[in-house]
Every structure is written in C-alpha cells, then in structure tokens.
Amino acid sequence: MKKIAIIGGGAAGYFVAANLGKVVGQQTVLFEQANLPLQKVRISGGGRCNVTHACFDPLDLVEFYPRGKKELLSVFYTFQPGDTMAWFDDRGVELKIEDDNRIFPVSNSSLSIIEALTKAADENKVQLNFSDGVQDISKVDGGYQITTKSGTQFFESIIITTGSTPKFWKSLKGFGLKIIEPVPSLFTFNCKDPRIEGLMGISFENAEVKINQQKLDAEGPLLITHWGFSGPAILRLSAWGALKLNDAAYKFDIEINFVNQTKDEVISLLNTKKQQDAKKNIHKYNPFDFPKRFWISILNYCQIDEQKVYADLSKKQIETIATELTQGAYKINGKSTFKDEFVTAGGVDLKEIDFQTMQAKKSPNLFLAGEVLNIDAITGGFNFQACWSEAFIISEKLKEIYQ
Known part of the structure; x- marks a missing residue:
C-alpha cells in the first residue's frame, strides 16, 4: 500500500x-x-x-x-x-x-x-x-x-x-x-492618462516608483502597457504593498521618476541645453535616453509649442518638464494580474x-x-x-x- x-x-x-x-x-x-x-x-x-x-x-x-x-x-x-x-x-x-x-x-x-x-x-x-x-x-x-x-x-x-x-x-x-x-501579490497597475496613451511598449531602464501615502517605493525597469504600467519596478512595489493596496481597493496615486535623476539635475541639464543648443527644436531633440515618443507626449502635456527651440524655454516651463520627468503623478485605478x-x-x-x-x-x-x-x-x-x-x-x- x-x-x-x-x-x-x-x-x-x-x-x-x-x-x-x-x-x-x-x-x-x-x-x-x-x-x-x-x-x-x-x-x-x-x-x-x-x-x-x-x-x-x-x-x-x-x-x-x-x-x-x-x-x-x-x-x-x-x-x-x-x-x-x-x-x-x-x-x-x-x-x-x-x-x-x-x-x-x-x-x-x-x-x-x-x-x-x-x-x-x-x-x-x-x-x-x-x-x-x-x-x-x-x-x-x-x-x-x-x-x-x-x-x-x-x-x-x-x-x-x-x-x-x-x-x-x-x-x-x-x-x-x-x-x-x-x-x-504580483500585479500591474491600471492607469488611463493622456501622457501614456498610445505609448505601449516604451520602457525605462531604471525608474523609481513611489506610493507616498503608503510609504512604499521601488526601483527598476518600468514598462508602459496598453492598460497602464508594468515591469519589475511595478511588480516589486505590488509585492511589498500587496496588503495595503488591497485595503485601498487598488485606487491610489503613484509618483514616477522616469530618468533616475533628481529634479534639480534635470533642470540643470535643460538649462545647459538652453545655452548650448539654443536653436535646436525641443520636440525634435530629445536629450534623454528614453524613446522620443514619450518626450513628445510630455512636452505636449506641458503645452510646449512644437515650433519652440531650447532658447525659448522659460524658467517655469523647464521646472514643469523636470517635475513631470522626476515626480510625475499618476492615478491608479485597478490592477491586472497574470x-x-x-x-x-x-x-x-x-x-x-x-x-x-x-x-x-x-x-x-x-x-x-x-x-x-x-x-x-x-x-x-x-x-x-x-x-x-x-x-x-x-x-x-x-x-x-x-x-
């Protein structure tokens, strides 16, 4: 037996x-x-x-x-x-x-x-x-x-x-x-937002994602999908925040740093471009290593005219772009699981x-x-x-x- x-x-x-x-x-x-x-x-x-x-x-x-x-x-x-x-x-x-x-x-x-x-x-x-x-x-x-x-x-x-x-x-x-x-425990974040609409497949090598109200953060590759955000950074955050995010019914705000730089560093970079590349078109010249489509989407969201060159950027516009790239706020409404x-x-x-x-x-x-x-x-x-x-x-x- x-x-x-x-x-x-x-x-x-x-x-x-x-x-x-x-x-x-x-x-x-x-x-x-x-x-x-x-x-x-x-x-x-x-x-x-x-x-x-x-x-x-x-x-x-x-x-x-x-x-x-x-x-x-x-x-x-x-x-x-x-x-x-x-x-x-x-x-x-x-x-x-x-x-x-x-x-x-x-x-x-x-x-x-x-x-x-x-x-x-x-x-x-x-x-x-x-x-x-x-x-x-x-x-x-x-x-x-x-x-x-x-x-x-x-x-x-x-x-x-x-x-x-x-x-x-x-x-x-x-x-x-x-x-x-x-x-x-492991899930992706659902997000409908004009900044990422139509950008599925774009990835960021090392992003930082925070859920400030839950005191949660994670770093790693980030992926834009047709339903929102995925990639190791998101999955790590979902694992550590599994219980808290369930209690929040999967509705919360996230803050994303897409460029692995501080806001001040991005402002400094854009000011340098304003001096050194003054006549270059902002929309056509992306100074970051993420895909150009995301850069254009962020510029459009910040209401930067397509004809503008770097010399035209105001102090306020530079700060707005830097905020979007290092402290971008996105509303999450639901999850997707594999x-x-x-x-x-x-x-x-x-x-x-x-x-x-x-x-x-x-x-x-x-x-x-x-x-x-x-x-x-x-x-x-x-x-x-x-x-x-x-x-x-x-x-x-x-x-x-x-x-």
Missing part, C-alpha cells in the same frame, strides 16, 4: 517527488487535477523558466520575501540557490546567470527543467495520477483519507503543494490551521508550520510547501527557490521516516 500522497503537481510537489529516492518514491502517489503537470514552470519567464536567482547568502536572500523572511532563513541555510544550480547541473541541465542575476537554463526553454523533474520522479517510481484532482481530505486514525474522482485512499503522510487554490485552504481550516485570507503566473500573499499562517521539517505543528505527517503557505517574493526566481528549498526539506524528512 502507498503511504505518501503529494497533492499538487507544480514546482514544489514535483521537487519532493524528484528527491525521494526509489525506496520512498515507490510508496508515493502524486495527484494533479490537470492533465499536464508543472504548468507555472512551463510558462515562467516567457517559457524560459526563471529557475532561481544568483543570491547565495541566505541572509541576503530572505530580503526578497515580503512575507516569510524570518521563517525562510533556516530553510535557505539547508538548501539555497547554489544547491538548486548543482541539482539541475547533476541532471544534465546547464544553467546561466544573466546580467540581472536571474538564472535560466542555457537552452532558454522551460522544457529542460520540466524534463529533469519528471525524469527524476519517474526514476523514483512515484505513481503519477493526472486528471485526478483531490476532492476531499480528512484526518483519520493513523493518517489521512483522500477522496478523488477515482475513489478514496488512505495515506500515512500527505504533502500539500496545491498553490493558491482556495478549496484546499478550506480543507486545511478543518485541521485547525489558521489561514491568512489571500490577496494578489492569470497563469498568479502569485498571492496569504495562505496557511506561518506560525502553524515547523520550518525544520515543513510539517504542520497541529497535524503530524501533514507537510506543506509552496504558495499554499503565506510566503511570497518579488519577481526574479525567488518564488521558485522557496518551492525548491521547502520541498527538499520535506523529501529529506520523508526519507528519514520511511526509508
């Missing part, structure tokens, strides 16, 4: 299965309601799979997690990004560190990661039940009873790696576990978990990993790293129990 059930065929669930070894693997069943596993891995990083991040000191690594920082420290001392790289390298998957420290397979294909995980699970003889979602979990003498479309089975241990599926949070409440109500890569803040309260084993304190042999927990991170491979690390700890504990 099988003794272990893994519920959820995502990154965490598969990494548990991939690390069990044959002795324990043959005692394990993995249940996944979809007909294909590892869906988030498949589409991560535009299909390239951002496996992890090149941050190898656990003390630094935990700083990228708005929720879970304290609890993950011991987890990362057990298994961190260097261990992840070694794991995949040992299985023939070469990884590369990109300029922004994100780590991808050299193949630039998530299939490389998927094949390594599925091959390891197969080698461990884990029984895979696809299109067989778990409908109910109940605690019984000596273990747990799981009901799926195909029937009811008993297991001594279960591992919950179901992601942000509300149905399973309800089941876990039945075990006496406290659930933090989930809210979106349905397939949806990340939440919320889930099982971290006080309920023993992070030495990833076991529920109130329910022996009930293990949890991944997004079912109230842990989330900014973009860059950090959410996957939490999955790999938590799953590895679970697999080690299961081997200790059943091997």
Whole structure:
C-alpha cells in the first residue's frame, strides 16, 4: 500500500517527488487535477523558466520575501540557490546567470527543467495520477483519507503543494490551521492618462516608483502597457504593498521618476541645453535616453509649442518638464494580474508550520510547501527557490521516516 500522497503537481510537489529516492518514491502517489503537470514552470519567464536567482547568502536572500523572511532563513541555510544550480547541473541541465542575476537554463526553454523533474520522479517510481484532482481530505486514525474522482485512499503522510487554490485552504481550516485570507501579490497597475496613451511598449531602464501615502517605493525597469504600467519596478512595489493596496481597493496615486535623476539635475541639464543648443527644436531633440515618443507626449502635456527651440524655454516651463520627468503623478485605478503566473500573499499562517521539517505543528505527517503557505517574493526566481528549498526539506524528512 502507498503511504505518501503529494497533492499538487507544480514546482514544489514535483521537487519532493524528484528527491525521494526509489525506496520512498515507490510508496508515493502524486495527484494533479490537470492533465499536464508543472504548468507555472512551463510558462515562467516567457517559457524560459526563471529557475532561481544568483543570491547565495541566505541572509541576503530572505530580503526578497515580503512575507516569510524570518521563517525562510533556516530553510535557505539547508538548501539555497547554489544547491538548486548543482541539482539541475547533476541532471544534465546547464544553467546561466544573466546580467540581472536571474538564472535560466542555457537552452532558454522551460522544457529542460520540466524534463529533469519528471525524469527524476519517474526514476523514483512515484505513481503519477493526472486528471485526478483531490476532492476531499480528512484526518483519520493513523493518517489521512483522500477522496478523488477515482475513489478514496488512505495515506500515512500527505504533502500539500496545491498553490493558491482556495478549496484546499478550506480543507486545511478543518485541521485547525489558521489561514491568512489571500490577496494578489504580483500585479500591474491600471492607469488611463493622456501622457501614456498610445505609448505601449516604451520602457525605462531604471525608474523609481513611489506610493507616498503608503510609504512604499521601488526601483527598476518600468514598462508602459496598453492598460497602464508594468515591469519589475511595478511588480516589486505590488509585492511589498500587496496588503495595503488591497485595503485601498487598488485606487491610489503613484509618483514616477522616469530618468533616475533628481529634479534639480534635470533642470540643470535643460538649462545647459538652453545655452548650448539654443536653436535646436525641443520636440525634435530629445536629450534623454528614453524613446522620443514619450518626450513628445510630455512636452505636449506641458503645452510646449512644437515650433519652440531650447532658447525659448522659460524658467517655469523647464521646472514643469523636470517635475513631470522626476515626480510625475499618476492615478491608479485597478490592477491586472497574470492569470497563469498568479502569485498571492496569504495562505496557511506561518506560525502553524515547523520550518525544520515543513510539517504542520497541529497535524503530524501533514507537510506543506509552496504558495499554499503565506510566503511570497518579488519577481526574479525567488518564488521558485522557496518551492525548491521547502520541498527538499520535506523529501529529506520523508526519507528519514520511511526509508
């Protein structure tokens, strides 16, 4: 009889299965309601799979997690990004560190990661039940009873790696576990504003975005989209402000510095242009490294005539342009989330978990990993790293129990 059930065929669930070894693997069943596993891995990083991040000191690594920082420290001392790289390298998957420290397979294909995980699970003889979602979990003498479309089975241990599926949070409440109500964590900002209308696709290499009333700020690449603003700076801000922005019903004001310079520095630059390029047309000569279309949009918004040359700029006009570029105020009205890569803040309260084993304190042999927990991170491979690390700890504990 099988003794272990893994519920959820995502990154965490598969990494548990991939690390069990044959002795324990043959005692394990993995249940996944979809007909294909590892869906988030498949589409991560535009299909390239951002496996992890090149941050190898656990003390630094935990700083990228708005929720879970304290609890993950011991987890990362057990298994961190260097261990992840070694794991995949040992299985023939070469990884590369990109300029922004994100780590991808050299193949630039998530299939490389998927094949390594599925091959390891197969080698461990884990029984895979696809299109067989778990409908109910109940605690019984000596273990747990799981009901799926195909029937009811008993297991001594279960591992919950179901992601942000509300149905399973309800089941876990039945075990006496406290659930933090989930809210979106990574999302883009909806904004309708004449300054960015028709400018989708324009990006800024290093912008600073602030939500002053919430005392939140983030830096990084910024992208104008057809619905508003996106890019790493926005996603970081959404992660750190997930709870506050949910409370604000996603209606708030942001301040954007598009040029990574102070207002005084921009004023000085424009005054220099007024002296050195006095006869140059302002609309035709963009002194910044962002696309000309945005420069023209800002000039039009500031009511700078198309025929003006730099010599014509008044002190007030220069200050207005500088304000727009370094302290531009935009009203946000709503959010947009990536349905397939949806990340939440919320889930099982971290006080309920023993992070030495990833076991529920109130329910022996009930293990949890991944997004079912109230842990989330900014973009860059950090959410996957939490999955790999938590799953590895679970697999080690299961081997200790059943091997």
